[in-house]
Amino acid sequence: MMFNYTWSRQHQTQRLLNNEIHVWCASLEAPPARLEYLYSILSEDETNRAVRYCFERDRRHFIVRRGLLRHILSKYLGQSPCEFVFCYNSYGKPALVSTSGEHLLHFNVSHSGRLALYAITPCLEVGVDIELVRPVEDAKDIVKHFFSNQEKVDFITLPERMKQQAFYTCWTRKEAYIKARGEGLSYPLDKFSVSMIPNQPARLLQTNGDNNKWSLRAILPGAGYVAAVVAKGHGWSIRYWEWSW
Secondary structure, X not given: OOOOOOOEEOOOOOOOOOOEEEEEEEEOOOOHHHHHHHHHOOOHHHHHHHHOOOOHHHXXXXXXXXXXXXXXXXXXXXXXXXXXXXXXXXXXXXXXXXOOOOOOOEEEEEEEOOEEEEEEEXXXXXXXXXXXXXXXXXXXXXXXXXXXHHHHHHHHHOOHHHHHHHXXXXXXXXXXXXXXXXXXXXXXXXXXXXXXXXXXXXXXXXXXXXXXXEEEEEEOOOOOEEEEEEEEOOOOXXXXXXXXX
């Protein structure tokens, strides 16, 4: 299946329509000067989190991931990226704290390998997930213990050459859904189903009577990656943006 979207370059300011989601794709490998800038706009708790990473690569990627989130949000809200304060629900989903009572944006972030995805929207509950496709030795056990009955059947019936791609396709769609709900892995993965068969439309197949409340889209962020975005409601549109260093 071919996807008929293109990744546009960023502009100085960004505008969002009410029923629109902007999905940003960014490399986590920032040039040293940009890394220094992104570190400078982090909050104290974020810099404390950064130094706790054991590996330098993980530390750099965290700085880029969080700093770029602040910078992207500033393009929409017209505020200094240093001003944003984040809060987290009981399942760890982040949100912006409003200090003046104004409506703030909804967002979600995911990362894998060298890429990060950001989903930004004015008023929709949203979740996004990206995965670098790579061999998973225990994929069959994960499917057996965590996927729904329908997904197990779909997975088993696929040829071996298609199973790795199908596994990641299914996983990203399930992750995006539970992230959109804001419940994380506390929401049982085997209690809902998504499409996983390659070249078939991305769909929520069964969500305990919740199907009509959510919509799912597949994303191709780059060679070797799969991704998905889920948002509440129907009829919303996506614009795709590529962050360039």
